[in-house]
Structures are given as C-alpha cells and as structure tokens.
Amino acid sequence: MISMREAYEKIGANYDDACARLMGEEMLARFALKFLDDESMDKLEAAMAAGDAEGAFMAAYTLKGVSQNLGFDNLYEPAVVVTEALRGADTVDGAREGMHALQQQYAATMSALREAAE
Numbered sequence: 001m002i003s004m005r006e007a008y009e010k011i012g013a014n015y016d017d018a019c020a021r022l023m024g025e026e027m028l029a030r031f032a033l034k035f036l037d038d039e040s041m042d043k044l045e046a047a048m049a050a051g052d053a054e055g056a057f058m059a060a061y062t063l064k065g066v067s068q069n070l071g072f073d074n075l076y077e078p079a080v081v082v083t084e085a086l087r088g089a090d091t092v093d094g095a096r097e098g099m100h101a102l103q104q105q106y107a108a109t110m111s112a113l114r115e116a117a118e
Contacts, residue, residue, distance in 0.1 A: 004029045007112040011074045018071025032070055036113055040066065041106050048092050048099060057086035075109050078102040
C-alpha cells in the first residue's frame with residue numbers, strides 16, 4: 001500500500017493543488033478513490049470503437065473535467081488533446097492518435113490509485 005500523496009507523485013499529478021481544491025487530504029482521498037469506478041474511459045473507448053464522434057467527445061470531455069478537478073495533470077493533458085480533436089468532429093479519426101497517450105496515462109493513474117486503495 002502507498003499513500004495518496006505517493007500515488008499522486010508516482011503519476012506526476014499535483015497533490016497539493018488537488019488538496020487545496022477539495023479542501024483537504026480526506027476529501028481528496030475520498031474523491032480520488034471514487035475515480036476507480038468512473039466509466040468515462042470505458043465510454044470513450046466504446047464510442048471510439050463504434051465511430052461515434054459525439055459520444056466520444058462527451059466521454060473525453062467528462063474525463064478531462066474529472067481529471068482536472070482531481071489534479072491528475074498527467075491524465076488531463078492527453079484528455080485535452082483527445083477532447084479538442086473530437087470537438088465538432090464528424091468522425092473519430094482525428095482523435096485516434098491522442099488516444100494512445102491518454103490510455104497510457106489512464107492505466108498509470110488507475111494502477112497508482114489501486115495501490116493507494118489496498
């Protein structure tokens with residue numbers, strides 16, 4: 001098991017800013033661990049696979065907002081790339097390139113959070 005601060009440091013996320021935004025370590029830990037149940041990435045991947053640009057945009061936009069609020073800078077930055085590639089798009093093709101970085105950062109974030117949850 002690792003501390004929540006260690007989980008944030010492991011992924012290059014901004015623990016101190018997130019603590020300030022969520023008014024303390026207890027609330028940060030509570031909301032960060034809730035992220036383990038967030039379905040935004042699953043919805044994004046499903047929409048991308050189906051070629052559903054609007055659905056993919058909504059999922060990417062949600063993931064971007066949640067990651068920003070939780071201080072997951074590592075996840076927020078590639079989420080912005082994917083969100084903006086999908087904004088107003090008719091196809092998902094322009095977002096495919098950014099998905100790899102987003103998936104890598106998502107996997108790293110989930111792994112660190114699982115370690116903190118043990």
